[in-house]
Amino acid sequence: MSALMELVRAGRTVEVVGLLDGMTDAERRSCFPELKALRKELRAAPWEADARRAYPALHAAGAACQTGAAGVAAWIAAADLRWSRVSPGVLLHVLGDRETDWLADVTHRLARRPVTASVPYELMAGLVRLSGCPVPTTDAYVRGWVDHLHGSWQRGGTLLDRLRQDPHLRELVAALFETDDIGSRLQWPTQEGPDSWTGALAQLTVEGALDRGATVDACVARLLRGGPAADQRVFLRLLKCLALTPDEERQRTADWLALASDAASTVASHAQSVLGALALDGGLAPRQVAEMSEAVLFRTERKLVRAQLVLLGKVLTRDASTAGELLPAVARAFGHEDAEVQERALKLAERHVRKLDSVQARTDLALAAEQLIPLLRARAVGALGAAPADPEPTGHEELLPPPPRPARLAPAAASAVELAEEVGAALAAEPGVTGFERALDGLVRHAYRDREALLSALEPVVARRWWDSAAGVVSDDRFGGSYGAVSEAADGLDLVLATLRGKVRTATLHARVQRGSASRDCVHGALFRAFECRLWEVAYRMRTDPLPLLLSTPTWSTGLLEPAELVDRLDTYRRLGARVAATDFAQALLRVRRADRDAAESAARRAAALGTAEGTRLAAWLASGPPALPTFRRRTSGRRVLVELGEVLDLQHDFPAEFRPLGRPTSVFEERRWCYHWDDDMRQHWSALLPERRELVAARLLRDLSDLAVDDFRGAAAALPSLAESGGEAGEAVHLGVAYGLGARHAEDRLAAVDALLVLAARGHLDAARLGADLGQLVRRGAVKTQRLADAARTAAVTGANATIWSVLSRTLPILLADLATGGTAAPARGLGELLAVAAECAERSGARGELPHLAQAAARRGSSRLATQARRLRSALGEEVAA
Structure with missing residues (x-):
């Protein structure tokens, strides 16, 4: 026993294995208590040289000196032994003389360990060979199998060649479809050809190594289950590689309908194309086309909605008798948030309304037209018999979320x-x-x-x-x-x-x-x-x-x-x-x-x-009274607009030296100095330093907030709700910070900026004219992208804050439309049509009236571009006359 412990401490793994080979089971068991004690001793200082030297030998000896399968599996997969474990070959050697049933038990216990336990696939696969047990299909084993096949490229051949040689191919491929979050692994090393997973699995299906029906069913089932985008991409690509026949597609009509309704956009698009082909070939009943349309037209993706309207137009053109079932489905698009989609649906209804032979169906269509925007509803009065809209909109009730109430801190813990x-x-x-x-x-x-x-x-x-x-x-x-x-x-x-x-x-x-x-x-x-x-x-x-x-x-x-x-x-x-x-x-x-x-x-x-x-x-x-707002001036730095603050005298006297910099002037040149304050969570603590002087905090965070929009950074917008909930006047820095947040690259940052905007508005601290002008300038300078701003504005508007968002955008849009009015050569900002759509929606819902500078020139542009159509829509909503 003492000889074994000396060899383990010295890290002489080969000699430890040799000594274990000559020991009986009883002798091995008698050594285990000392091995367990040594493990506890090493755990106190795991990164010391002595511990790192001893761990591999200890790993092997501890596995060999236990008799229980559960204890061996726990020892092999232990977290403290994980980083200095012995090789799988050594473990297979010391365990190889055990009974096959015992080895099978160890195998499946190891395979059931979480993926984070990092049990080597080579060890589990080796135990499967030694025991002859069924191959495990757990997450850990399947992921290990995939990674092992990726790592086998050095032995030559393609992935397809390596899969052909696998004795457990069918079981493991079936498990592949049940393994969560596997898509990112299956996209490597390539996405096409015999060295890609999709190409290899499709070819194995053609060759008969995999059952075609089972593979197609598993692939469709995986897409129905949803999951990460990487998973959806891989299994959709595999489904396309399998090239289903019309009969195979027809047999799965219910699956395509479910995917078109609820799946991710790319998957729904494929399902839509399959169903469209079936519908045009007579493989779908009108009732099924209507069912599909009602689901797809409810989706927010304009591409899918437009494609569905095109499909409905083709089916209605080929068979007039379907109008009674399909036009009510078309009417579902009358309430879509996109006015362009509404117009397409109205045109389709206008073209085919004469095919309706039921008075009730015409009445229902006319009632549905009340959801159209005012400009289109006026058209529907004559075309569909819809009731005219009220000449004056009813009073608008602004629905702002109530501002969050500060929580009172409980007393310190009593014990x-x-x-x-x-x-x-x-x-x-x-x-x-x-x-x-x-x-x-x-x-x-x-x-x-x-x-x-x-x-x-x-x-x-x-x-x-x-x-x-x-x-x-x-x-x-x-x-x-x-x-x-x-x-x-x-x-x-x-x-x-x-x-x-x-x-x-x-x-x-x-x-x-x-x-x-x-x-x-x-x-x-x-x-x-x-x-x-x-x-x-x-x-x-x-x-x-x-x-x-x-x-x-x-x-x-x-x-x-x-x-x-x-x-x-x-x-x-x-x-x-x-x-x-x-x-x-x-x-x-x-x-x-x-x-x-x-x-x-x-x-x-x-x-x-x-x-x-x-x-x-x-x-x-x-x-001395409440703190006053410091003097400020705006400065530009590249595409950015930043704020410099003047001196705050009351923070310069009678304060410790480490607090006085809070009252000193700020400069944009300070922002170029090396900085390691990258922790986003710290910013809320900085806001709590000066809870009645948020401008002093906001000015120092403005460079970080501008990075969200200009350099596509992530996370800094988490400070904006705290600033909005804080005290003191919301001045230039706070509003500029919100403006940058509304144009942030990442959706979660834009959402934080929307929260801050709504809190400011609910507290009566929002200067809409200032924020709108800031947004216009930032878009013109290229710091904020219009498409991102439109997304943020729409998110805020759907909460009920239509008048608030209109008051902001009514100051932003004239700046962006000015070049169009003066005949400038610069192209309109990308996404300006989308921003006009949000503004038009807010104006319609809030009952806004009046003129908007430069809007008439934009509405007078020729063609049916989104910019022109939405400019006309906005002009109509504001009560201006629009040329027909």
Whole structure:
């Protein structure tokens, strides 16, 4: 036994295997307890040289010295052994003398492990050969099989050749159709030919190695199931490669109808083309064509809807008797959001309405025409007998979502155990302002009351942190180094926890409090330094002179602190004789509510009566009135429009040095400096630094927000709802930030900007004229793409905010239409027709009236382009006369 353990510790795997070969089962079992103990010992320092050397030999020995199939499978797939495991060949050697039933049990247990366990396919396949058991068809095994075939290219031959030689081809291909999220793997190394999965599987079906009926059914079933876009692309490509015969297509009519109704756009398009061919060949009954049309015409994809209207026109032209069933389906398109689709449907109805021989059918068609936009409804009055629209629209009721109400922070956790649970949750995921501030305040309070009880409760939480496994204190380059330690909120909690555990030197803490931030300055530098310096001083005071509580913990989730609550906290400090932390008090001043003058003046009188320096300072601060908007000027930088702020004098005096940059002028040149503040979640904490001065935050985030539209970055728009919910005047920077968000590349960023716009509007803080003008300028400069703006505007409008969106677009469109009016040579912005469609829809629903500069010239353009037709529609909605 001692010889085996010495060889394992030395990492001499070959000799370990040789020794195991000469041992009986009983001797092997007797070695396992020591192997288990060694594994536990190595787990404490898994990346040390001794551990990395011993792990492969330990992996092999532990698998060989157990008798239970479950224990062996768990040992082989263990997470702590995964990164230094022994090769599959060695494991097959040490397990090869076991009974086949036992090996089969191990095989299937390993195959049932999650894909993240990374059990080698070569090991599972080898165990299948040794045991003769049925091949597993789990996700882990199938994915391993696919990756193994990809990695076999060095042996020569195509993927088709390698698949032909596989003894389990049918079982594994059948499992392929049941494996989720496999499409990305099947697109490699190529998408066509014998070395592609689709080409190889289609050829194997032709050759008879795979059953054709089963393969087609599995492929269609997979498309019906839906899933990631990559899966849909691969299995649709395979279905096309199989080249179904008309009989095979006719047998699956119900499947094509379901796919045309609900599948992804590309799959629905294929199903639509199959059904269209069947319909024109007489393979579909009129009832089935109507059923298909009612589903497809309900979809939002204009390409599918137009193709369906074309198909309906062909069927109606070939067989007039189908009008009674198909024209009601055409009428479904009268309510489509796209006016062009409505016009196509109306033309189709006008062409074939005479074929209706039922009075009721004509009446139903006329009633459906009431969904048409006003311009088309006027046509339907004569063509379909629809009732004329009211001469004046009824009053419009704007439906803005109610602004979110700030959440009040609950008191700090009463017990250390409860606090430990909150801290663990905050470290596991981004805690937000509420979670972070409550956890920080709780740590300060409990460290002051009973440090030992707190440390005991935190033991399960800190035992998993990277800094707690280090021997001794953490070096200065990890906490307090040149790049700073607090790049995200969880880092701040780590710093406080590491200080509690004695993992940070007092000298390091003191140096950072005295020296300030070690980070390089950039446009975010002022926000970052103010956020970080409080954490360093809190950690330092926790080591040297614990604080009883934090003065700066906000009352509300936006970061606002009620003035009466701050006075109460200062009174607690006075009674306890505690010394206030300068940065904590500075942060409290920036958060305290001053806009509510009655509450501020009442609290000022109480603060002055405390008789402390901080009470006097708070009284003067509250009496000074709500913060004013700083001076600003707009600057251009390439395609961008940015904002520079002037000096804010009240942030320059009587504040710690790390807070004064918040009041210094900003410059667009700062934004070019190297910056590592890439964490999107930190921006909500920056908003909470200055909850009544959002312009100071927005101006420093404007470069990030412009990157969303100009450079197609992702994520920064998450700060916009926080800014909209914050306090202070919404000025140039906030509105420009929303404008960039509305033109962002990624849909989730545009959605965040829409949320911010609606919140501003609901709170009465939206300057629609300013935002509309900003959008027009940004589109003209090429910073914002019109198509993206149209998508965002439509998203906002469907919530019911039609008048709000119209008030914005009515200032944007004249800027974009100006070149058309003056005969400029520049082509209209791409997507301008789509933006006009959104504006027309909003104008129709809100009852907007009046003239829009340069719209008449756009409406007078010849042809039926989307720009011209939507300009005419908008002009009609606004009550202007439109030339026929």
